[in-house]
Structure formats: structure tokens, C-alpha cells
Amino acid sequence: MKKLDKFRLRLGKQEFVPIMLGGMGMDISTAEMAIEFSRLGGIGHISDAMVEAVSDRRFGTHFVKDKYQLYKRLASSPNKAEVQFDLELLRKAATLHVEKTMNEKRGDGGIYINCMEKLTMNNPKETLQVRLSAAMDAGIDGITLSAGLHLGSFELIKDHPRFRDVKLGIIVSSLRALTLFLKRAARVDRLPDFVVVEGPLAGGHLGFGLEDWKKYNLKDITTEVLNHLEEKGLAIPVIPAGGIFTGTDGVEFLEMGASAIQVANRFTITEESGLLADAKQEYLKATESDVEVNMTSPTGYPMRMLKISPSTGSGVKPNCESLGYLLDRDGNCSYIAAYGRASEGKKGRISVDEKTCLCTHMRNYKCWTCGHYVYRLKDTTNLLPDGTYQLLTTAHVFKDYQFSTDHEIKLPPLPPAEK
Numbered sequence: 001m002k003k004l005d006k007f008r009l010r011l012g013k014q015e016f017v018p019i020m021l022g023g024m025g026m027d028i029s030t031a032e033m034a035i036e037f038s039r040l041g042g043i044g045h046i047s048d049a050m051v052e053a054v055s056d057r058r059f060g061t062h063f064v065k066d067k068y069q070l071y072k073r074l075a076s077s078p079n080k081a082e083v084q085f086d087l088e089l090l091r092k093a094a095t096l097h098v099e100k101t102m103n104e105k106r107g108d109g110g111i112y113i114n115c116m117e118k119l120t121m122n123n124p125k126e127t128l129q130v131r132l133s134a135a136m137d138a139g140i141d142g143i144t145l146s147a148g149l150h151l152g153s154f155e156l157i158k159d160h161p162r163f164r165d166v167k168l169g170i171i172v173s174s175l176r177a178l179t180l181f182l183k184r185a186a187r188v189d190r191l192p193d194f195v196v197v198e199g200p201l202a203g204g205h206l207g208f209g210l211e212d213w214k215k216y217n218l219k220d221i222t223t224e225v226l227n228h229l230e231e232k233g234l235a236i237p238v239i240p241a242g243g244i245f246t247g248t249d250g251v252e253f254l255e256m257g258a259s260a261i262q263v264a265n266r267f268t269i270t271e272e273s274g275l276l277a278d279a280k281q282e283y284l285k286a287t288e289s290d291v292e293v294n295m296t297s298p299t300g301y302p303m304r305m306l307k308i309s310p311s312t313g314s315g316v317k318p319n320c321e322s323l324g325y326l327l328d329r330d331g332n333c334s335y336i337a338a339y340g341r342a343s344e345g346k347k348g349r350i351s352v353d354e355k356t357c358l359c360t361h362m363r364n365y366k367c368w369t370c371g372h373y374v375y376r377l378k379d380t381t382n383l384l385p386d387g388t389y390q391l392l393t394t395a396h397v398f399k400d401y402q403f404s405t406d407h408e409i410k411l412p413p414l415p416p417a418e419k
């Protein structure tokens with residue numbers, strides 16, 4: 001049986017080990033993790049989700065606190081239209097995050113950034129333009145457009161000097177979404193350099209309906225996309241994602257004609273993952289019945305998470321003055337409305353079941369989003385005598401994907417004290 005290592009991903013003149021780390025916001029796919037991917041010859045993604053909060057965490061800046069000071073007078077008002085991101089400060093935070101990561105880059109792989117369109121930030125167009133151009137200015141190797149159709153995103157950066165040199169890709173969950181994107185990309189005479197096809201078993205937000213995600217499967221969508229591109233004579237590398245758990249799963253996709261795989265779930269429990277230690281253990285303990293797809297994300301997309309995710313049912317006060325990443329162009333977020341309904345006539349702690357304050361919970365790593373196969377993570381490591389699971393290194397999991405055959409998963413060597 002073949003190993004993933006027999007294949008290479010070609011993007012322009014470059015060749016990579018065909019393993020891409022999917023972006024995991026906010027800062028679950030850390031710079032350290034992405035740098036490991038690059039060192040090992042693959043492509044790692046950082047994410048620009050909530051980049052001001054990420055910068056505060058990484059570099060001790062005060063973007064979040066300063067924004068709160070500016071807008072705290074609005075904290076009790078449901079109307080957040082005035083809460084705006086200062087575009088220069090946003091640029092500064094994005095630049096810090098990307099520049100520092102690229103300065104520390106090692107190896108011949110790539111470091112890309114995942115940019116979600118649904119992070120509307122009370123000013124969708126301009127904030128996205130700043131995020132994209134700051135990443136390019138700061139030397140990012142590539143950008144992956146995610147969580148949205150991104151019909152206008154290429155237009156936003158078409159005049160940037162690196163528009164034709166940075167690798168630009170898009171995540172889609174259907175051929176329909178891809179064809180819409182390609183039509184718009186033609187207007188600026190720029191095809192995407194790669195397409196990630198994300199199926200229904202992925203972590204984070206899903207591009208499928210809550211009721212019908214089970215009807216779809218990644219192999220069928222990938223085949224449809226591959227056939228379409230071939231018919232049109234478009235040589236765009238296709239990178240499937242979602243539920244690819246072993247190197248052998250990956251080989252099956254490469255033998256179908258895919259160019260690489262994108263993976264995330266298995267890296268959530270590595271030392272380099274930004275998740276907190278307790279969350280990593282909960283991911284490792286999870287069983288299949290502990291996972292759900294729900295509609296609590298204010299983005300309107302279904303999201304997969306552990307049922308015990310602390311974000312579920314939590315009634316924290318909306319925190320838009322400090323964060324506000326999901327405010328739409330009119331300053332609305334469906335959590336504010338849900339919070340208002342749940343708190344009407346009530347005093348003290350409340351529970352909000354309909355929606356979650358995703359900004360607050362992602363910032364505190366309390367929204368435990370996961371891939372469908374989170375319940376198989378326990379099979380990838382050792383249970384230690386103290387009842388906890390051993391964490392892995394990013395390099396260990398990467399190499400397991402790269403070299404494994406016959407769906408085998410290599411366990412890590414036990415820590416010295418346990419031998």
C-alpha cells in the first residue's frame with residue numbers, strides 16, 4: 001500500500017509534501033504548529049480570526065482593552081452600529097501576527113493564512129481588504145479564503161503588488177460554490193492556485209445544512225469538482241478536507257486525482273495546539289455520542305462541537321465593545337438578540353441556548369469545535385497511568401500521515417517516567 005510521501009503537491013514552481021494543516025481559529029492552529037508543517041515540507045495555516053485578540057495573547061499588545069475603553073459606554077445598548085474596528089490598528093495586529101510568524105518560518109514548506117469572510121466586523125468589505133493586504137505585505141506565502149463565497153474578495157486585492165505572486169485558494173463545499181467563485185475570478189483574470197473541497201465531517205463551520213450534512217460525502221464532492229475542472233481544462237490542484245484520519249485515507253484521495261489533503265482534527269491534541277490543556281483532554285475522552293452539529297454560531301452556519309462545550313447555553317453578556325468580530329454591516333449579531341430575549345425580566349445569571357457569543361468563547365478557547373472523528377483521537381496516543389492522555393507533537397502526527405500504510409496509526413513513544 002502506498003504512502004502519502006509517494007506524492008507531491010505542486011503549486012507553481014514549488015513542491016510540497018501533500019499535507020496541509022487547515023486553519024483553526026482563533027489561534028488553535030498556532031504559528032508554532034504552522035512552522036512545524038513548513039519545516040517538514042508541508043503547508044501550515046495560521047488563521048486571522050480575531051487577530052487583535054491573537055496579537056494581545058502573542059505579543060502583549062492591548063488592542064482588545066483599548067477598543068473596550070473606546071466603546072464601553074455602549075455596553076448596555078443592544079445597538080452596536082457605532083462599534084467599529086480602527087482599520088489602522090487592525091492592519092497593525094494582522095501585520096504583527098503574520099510578520100512574526102514568517103520571520104520564524106523554517107524549512108521549504110509554506111505558511112498560509114486562513115481568512116474567513118463571515119468575520120464581518122461591522123464593516124465587511126474594508127476589514128477584509130485590510131486583513132488580506134496586511135497578510136500579503138507581511139510576507140505570507142498564501143491565503144486561503146474560507147467561510148463564505150468570497151465573490152468579491154479577489155477584486156478587493158487585485159491592485160496589490162503581490163496579487164499574482166501570493167498563492168490564493170478558496171474553500172468550497174460544493175461544485176456550485178466553486179463555479180460561482182470561478183466566474184467572478186475570471187473578471188480579474190486570476191484563477192485560484194488551489195481549491196480546498198471541505199466535506200461534511202470537518203471541524204469548525206460547515207458549508208452544509210443542519211439537516212442534510214449526512215447526505216453528502218467528501219469523495220463524491222471531490223470527484224464532481226475534479227471532473228468539472230478536467231472538462232473545463234483547468235489545472236487547479238484540488239485538496240479535499242474533512243474526516244481524512246489516516247495517511248491511507250489521504251492516499252485514496254490522491255489516487256483519485258486530488259493533489260494534497262487538508263487536515264486539522266488530529267492536530268488539536270498536539271503540544272503546539274492553542275487549545276487549553278483541559279479541552280485537549282476532553283477531545284481525547286470524547287465518544288461518538290458526545291459530538292453534535294448545532295446552530296449556535298451567530299454566523300448562521302452549522303458548527304460541529306462537543307456537546308459539553310462550555311459555550312453551549314452560556315449566557316455571557318455580549319462583548320462587542322471589546323471583540324465584535326461577528327457584527328454585520330448594520331452592527332447586528334444574532335447573539336445580541338438571543339441574549340436580549342433570554343434576559344428579559346430576569347436577574348442574575350441566565351442561560352442562552354439558541355446562540356452563543358462565539359467571539360467571547362473562541363477568545364477564551366471555550367468553544368470546543370472539533371472534527372467528526374474527534375472520538376478516534378484516543379486511538380492515536382497513550383493513556384497514562386494518571387488517567388490523562390499523552391499529548392502528541394505536531395511533527396509526530398505529520399509524519400504519521402506522511403508515512404503510514406494500511407490505516408496504521410503510530411503511537412508516540414511513552415514519556416521517560418512511564419516506560
Ligand SMILES: Cc1cc2nc3c(=O)[nH]c(=O)nc-3n(C[C@H](O)[C@H](O)[C@H](O)COP(=O)(O)O)c2cc1C
Pocket residue numbers: 021022023024025026028047049114116146147171198201202203204205241242243244262263264265266268369370371372373
Ligand atoms: C478545532 C477546529 C477549528 C477549525 N477552525 C476553522 C476556521 O477557523 N476556519 C476554517 O476555514 N476552517 C476551520 N476548521 C476546519 C479545518 O480547517 C479543516 O478544513 C477540517 O477540519 C479538516 O478536517 P479534519 O478536521 O477532519 O481533519 C477547523 C477545524 C477544527 C478541528
